[in-house]
Amino acid sequence: MRKKTVIIGGVAGGATTAARLRRKDESMEIVLLERGEYISYANCGLPYHVGDVIKNRESLLLQTPEAMKKKFNVDVRVQNEAVKINPEDHIVTIKDLKAGRVYEENYDYLVIATGSSPVVPPIPGIDGPDIYTLWTVPDTDRIKKVIETKKPKTAAVIGGGFIGLEMAENLHRAGLEVSIVEMQDQVMAPLDFEMAQLLHENIEMNGVSLILGDGVASFEHKDGKTLITLNSGKELQTDMVLLSIGVRPNSELAGEAGLKLNGRGGILVDEMLRTSEENIYAVGDVIEVENYVLKEPAMIPLAGPANKQGRICADNIAGGQKKYKGTLGTSVAQVFDLTAGAAGVNEKTLIRKGKVRGKDYETVLINQKSHAGYYPGAVPVTLKLLFDLDGNILGAQAVGQEGVDKRIDVLAGAMRSGNTIYDLEELELAYAPPYSSAKDPVNMLGFTAENVLEKMVSFMSCRELDDRIETEGWEKDLTILDVTEEMERMVFHIPGSVHIPLGQLRQRMSELPKDRMIVTYCAIGVRSYNAARILMQNGFSDVKVLEGGTSFYQSMHY
Amino acid sequence: MRKKTVIIGGVAGGATTAARLRRKDESMEIVLLERGEYISYANCGLPYHVGDVIKNRESLLLQTPEAMKKKFNVDVRVQNEAVKINPEDHIVTIKDLKAGRVYEENYDYLVIATGSSPVVPPIPGIDGPDIYTLWTVPDTDRIKKVIETKKPKTAAVIGGGFIGLEMAENLHRAGLEVSIVEMQDQVMAPLDFEMAQLLHENIEMNGVSLILGDGVASFEHKDGKTLITLNSGKELQTDMVLLSIGVRPNSELAGEAGLKLNGRGGILVDEMLRTSEENIYAVGDVIEVENYVLKEPAMIPLAGPANKQGRICADNIAGGQKKYKGTLGTSVAQVFDLTAGAAGVNEKTLIRKGKVRGKDYETVLINQKSHAGYYPGAVPVTLKLLFDLDGNILGAQAVGQEGVDKRIDVLAGAMRSGNTIYDLEELELAYAPPYSSAKDPVNMLGFTAENVLEKMVSFMSCRELDDRIETEGWEKDLTILDVTEEMERMVFHIPGSVHIPLGQLRQRMSELPKDRMIVTYCAIGVRSYNAARILMQNGFSDVKVLEGGTSFYQSMHY
Numbered sequence A, B: 001m002r003k004k005t006v007i008i009g010g011v012a013g014g015a016t017t018a019a020r021l022r023r024k025d026e027s028m029e030i031v032l033l034e035r036g037e038y039i040s041y042a043n044c045g046l047p048y049h050v051g052d053v054i055k056n057r058e059s060l061l062l063q064t065p066e067a068m069k070k071k072f073n074v075d076v077r078v079q080n081e082a083v084k085i086n087p088e089d090h091i092v093t094i095k096d097l098k099a100g101r102v103y104e105e106n107y108d109y110l111v112i113a114t115g116s117s118p119v120v121p122p123i124p125g126i127d128g129p130d131i132y133t134l135w136t137v138p139d140t141d142r143i144k145k146v147i148e149t150k151k152p153k154t155a156a157v158i159g160g161g162f163i164g165l166e167m168a169e170n171l172h173r174a175g176l177e178v179s180i181v182e183m184q185d186q187v188m189a190p191l192d193f194e195m196a197q198l199l200h201e202n203i204e205m206n207g208v209s210l211i212l213g214d215g216v217a218s219f220e221h222k223d224g225k226t227l228i229t230l231n232s233g234k235e236l237q238t239d240m241v242l243l244s245i246g247v248r249p250n251s252e253l254a255g256e257a258g259l260k261l262n263g264r265g266g267i268l269v270d271e272m273l274r275t276s277e278e279n280i281y282a283v284g285d286v287i288e289v290e291n292y293v294l295k296e297p298a299m300i301p302l303a304g305p306a307n308k309q310g311r312i313c314a315d316n317i318a319g320g321q322k323k324y325k326g327t328l329g330t331s332v333a334q335v336f337d338l339t340a341g342a343a344g345v346n347e348k349t350l351i352r353k354g355k356v357r358g359k360d361y362e363t364v365l366i367n368q369k370s371h372a373g374y375y376p377g378a379v380p381v382t383l384k385l386l387f388d389l390d391g392n393i394l395g396a397q398a399v400g401q402e403g404v405d406k407r408i409d410v411l412a413g414a415m416r417s418g419n420t421i422y423d424l425e426e427l428e429l430a431y432a433p434p435y436s437s438a439k440d441p442v443n444m445l446g447f448t449a450e451n452v453l454e455k456m457v458s459f460m461s462c463r464e465l466d467d468r469i470e471t472e473g474w475e476k477d478l479t480i481l482d483v484t485e486e487m488e489r490m491v492f493h494i495p496g497s498v499h500i501p502l503g504q505l506r507q508r509m510s511e512l513p514k515d516r517m518i519v520t521y522c523a524i525g526v527r528s529y530n531a532a533r534i535l536m537q538n539g540f541s542d543v544k545v546l547e548g549g550t551s552f553y554q555s556m557h558y
């Protein structure tokens, strides 16, 4: 008996399921339903088509329905929307959007790969004429056409997530004057504030205006422009608005059919990606996954997981017993001149869960060069690592011009393997001057993390230093010690700091008071760490190192 | 009682040991002996100074003796050579090379970090005037001066290891016409032949002549030039010779003192990096390590391991109990337009050890894009993975213009963590179009490796195909099936192949004979794999896929 699999949704998760299933089972009948016009396209490339980085629109369409039919013998039906699932009778009701006809299709296996859609909140005026979201190929065509024909001069991007930032960058590239409005005090939620601050600096350096900690109260169409009123009362006039404030799973269909959903609408699946109904699987943005680090339910709408889930789902339909083991949320994005990447949990999340630094977890934040400093083109990379007091890695973040994706990938692999910070020290990474240093930044994260756990070093964050020196008379409790060379100090120094270059510290430490906290600093943190070691072993009992050094400190105060 | 550590050798392993030891123990007396003029320099950058990529000579000198004294309170003695170790009495005899004086120094702990030296074999004429090795700063100064003053037009590099290739590239950059002579049939020993072949193609494309499988019989200085006679009888005239045919450990001192050495002169150490003598440690190129994959003794002279060992050694001297767990040999090198990287063992080594493919191990070789194909700048990366039949990863190799170091690092991490190929499938790597694909090349290695182990696919290497079609009448046993599109076939096809584009295969497979082996091919291997799946499930029992597709096949026959 020839079995039949019906797949709802024809892009990342759905198309991959179809392709793998075909390779596993040449005789299976496979029907792929897609309500849009296109299947198997590169959602992730769409922002770059707007900015003309990806010039060729066709290159975004990885498979056409015809090719998918010919190569994979999949019955692809675009502009066919699944409108009802009947799990009892194993029947899907489908609406042919072009013909207007409604019909039924029975299935042995059903795969729900309906993805997610951008959130459009009920803000007054949100249905105004110049307000767009970017999610599909037609969305992209529309925005490109507006830019070409209406020639807008200004754009406001609402939402500073990765898609918002990619759009800001590409609208900027397309010649528009761009503002970003973000409700939180930072862009790129996977990063902690101080890491995001590096992006803020660079975004503004690129002439894009950044409004943080403010949300949209209303939109109003007026004189051919959109007037945006923010919660703070601030107003903004713009030619076009790009809304990018989050996504919600396309699970109405599943919910109506009685499949179990979580509170955010995510379809619940077991490890084999089976929903609560027999023979119905679900993959991609629409499902709830397990956060690999916290072992808690999560919604993580990313293409890598969707593709992997599709392959696992196909194998299970073909009789396999494959498990999907959860999602780390490894992500990366280009943000103007920088790359930002992250994996696992961030500090905000730990704090929200009531965890306390020093008791439940620790962090290190370091600055290293992307490759050997003496080889041309080396640029700084800032890395942050979160780990518990046994050394288990909880999360990692990196920002820099180069080499960020590599370090995040290595760290994501380490987290996936349950590595500790001690394992990071031992990682034997490829070294030649154009690529890395003999101690790779990832090794350095391990070293510094060990030093923290072994109490060889204690860091003070820029924020904490700022808080302290805001108090009148702080000098009575704290000495800020600059251990850089004379020349460096002339270029920049933290006001109120004392200056003793590292090379003179052993001779001159009697100049320093032993009864108060000392915070050492240098350019990146290495010399100040060496200085701290000298002091700690010479009777100074409360010594801290300024995290990331002045290079980071200056970015925090850009 | 103040303890004293004497360290012999002041570069990668030695200087790192000193720095870390100081941070661990401010009161320890630390003496650093270096027979050369410089400590703590960037050996790895030296070739690039010859090619003027690294213009500033000073940038290669990471620490001066003075700075090391001031910052780390280390008693650095350059041009002081350790000439004898007396383990019983804990005494080192030292020759001050400048003053000519010989003196003694006692120690509580001794660290041998004497590194290695280039092998200079007793070939007739090897002491000729224009024959150089590059290992130290003075070597570099000498070669740079020769290039500037004598203006040689041609150079022959003897040895195609990574230093030889870096020198070939940099001499080429400096305007010389370069030949490389290598005894083996390939350059870059960590790679297998077919991977090295990609480098051969690129080296020759860059106008460097490559003589493989031939060694030097003699050198002769004649008319201001060096005449090189090769074992084959072939002759080569050149203005300068750069010898780079391997290294040997600087362990005479250790050997004479009775420390246990292996057959190649490597100092034997335990997991804590202690030699056979009490309180004598050794690190770096001079020691024998354990091959992390084979769990066998090995000599692996690389900077990453030397640095890590130095840190572990320091911690153990300071009372720690740290273990060094072996070396994977992760390496990377820039070779003209390409990057080549490797970790773990290669197939040559497995074969040498009597292992049989299909019985003891399997391999996959794939071609993937460095990042999403639709985003500008994506270039092919060729990856090879070796694994045993349980899926344990034995080794990995990669060659390409970009993204090679990242994939090798991820794979090295996976190997270090004892991952299997199934783990590679699950690795959640960072994806955005400028950095990778939703299925990263490393995931793809996992997928294809699983397919091999599950017998969903069987690959034929280019070499095997070549061997088969050399036999007269091969067509009786074998059909070569081209599944590319018409346009692609017009550009290139394998002679004697049959053509059915993938999209027509289901309709036209009756044209193919079922009684003989079929090898499918396309550009990179993906469509031909899909074709093979169709055939295998339709009664064709012996179907293979041409490994790496025609893009790889063409490089094999460049």
Ligand SMILES: Cc1cc2nc3c(=O)[nH]c(=O)nc-3n(C[C@H](O)[C@H](O)[C@H](O)COP(=O)(O)OP(=O)(O)OC[C@H]3O[C@@H](n4cnc5c(N)ncnc54)[C@H](O)[C@@H]3O)c2cc1C
Binding pocket: A008, A009, A010, A011, A012, A013, A014, A033, A034, A035, A036, A043, A044, A045, A046, A047, A080, A081, A082, A083, A113, A114, A115, A116, A134, A135, A136, A163, A250, A253, A283, A284, A285, A286, A301, A302, A303, A304, A306, B431, B432, B433
């Ligand atoms: C602009 C943009 C940039 C992105 N960049 C990245 C990135 O850089 N990295 C990354 O990892 N991820 C990125 N993503 C996210 C990534 O594209 C998604 O996580 C991934 O596509 C999810 O796969 P999916 O199969 O679950 O859903 P989708 O790929 O969205 O496919 C779902 C499909 O189902 C169809 N559908 C829905 N309901 C029905 C129905 N009832 N009947 C028929 N068809 C239906 C939809 O029309 C849609 O085509 C980006 C997304 C966008 C929009």
Ligand SMILES: Cc1cc2nc3c(=O)[nH]c(=O)nc-3n(C[C@H](O)[C@H](O)[C@H](O)COP(=O)(O)OP(=O)(O)OC[C@H]3O[C@@H](n4cnc5c(N)ncnc54)[C@H](O)[C@@H]3O)c2cc1C
Binding pocket: A431, A432, A433, B008, B009, B010, B011, B012, B013, B014, B033, B034, B035, B036, B043, B044, B045, B046, B047, B080, B081, B082, B083, B113, B114, B115, B116, B134, B135, B136, B163, B250, B253, B283, B284, B285, B286, B301, B302, B303, B304, B306
């Ligand atoms: C040109 C070149 C390029 C390289 N490129 C790379 C690369 O890209 N990646 C990589 O991983 N590795 C590379 N290496 C290898 C790397 O530099 C070595 O593996 C590393 O330096 C070994 O560290 P070590 O401390 O064991 O020895 P070294 O760094 O060589 O230091 C040993 C020191 O000991 C001194 N010494 C020896 N005997 C005595 C004695 N009796 N008394 C006093 N002093 C003594 C020597 O003069 C020497 O300075 C390269 C090496 C060279 C030469």
Ligand SMILES: CC(C)(COP(=O)(O)OP(=O)(O)OC[C@H]1O[C@@H](n2cnc3c(N)ncnc32)[C@H](O)[C@@H]1OP(=O)(O)O)[C@@H](O)C(=O)NCCC(=O)NCCS
Binding pocket: A010, A011, A012, A013, A015, A016, A019, A020, A023, A039, A040, A041, A042, A043, A044, A045, A062, A063, A303, A307, A311, B365, B366, B367, B438, B439, B444, B447, B448, B451, B524, B525, B526, B529, B545, B548
């Ligand atoms: C286009 C699409 C249908 C292709 O699906 P696919 O055939 O599974 O994927 P690929 O073309 O990448 O090929 C991967 C397959 O080839 C195999 N393969 C890869 N390289 C190979 C090589 N050199 N030789 C042999 N096999 C190879 C892999 O093992 C895998 O097969 P498997 O899953 O059976 O193990 C699907 O990926 C898709 O729709 N993608 C676009 C949508 C999307 O992902 N959007 C979000 C990101 S922008």
Ligand SMILES: CC(C)(COP(=O)(O)OP(=O)(O)OC[C@H]1O[C@@H](n2cnc3c(N)ncnc32)[C@H](O)[C@@H]1OP(=O)(O)O)[C@@H](O)C(=O)NCCC(=O)NCCS
Binding pocket: A365, A366, A367, A438, A439, A444, A447, A448, A451, A524, A525, A526, A529, A545, A548, B010, B011, B012, B013, B015, B016, B019, B020, B023, B039, B040, B041, B042, B043, B044, B045, B062, B063, B303, B307, B311
């Ligand atoms: C120069 C040299 C003496 C420096 O040794 P070092 O001080 O151990 O190394 P680094 O300057 O890289 O600093 C690393 C230390 O700073 C710490 N560190 C790094 N970044 C930090 C930051 N942002 N904040 C605080 N600490 C940091 C690390 O944890 C490490 O300390 P640890 O070993 O006590 O854990 C030694 O590396 C050397 O001689 N190198 C050149 C020779 C060589 O390696 N050649 C071969 C390759 S070309």
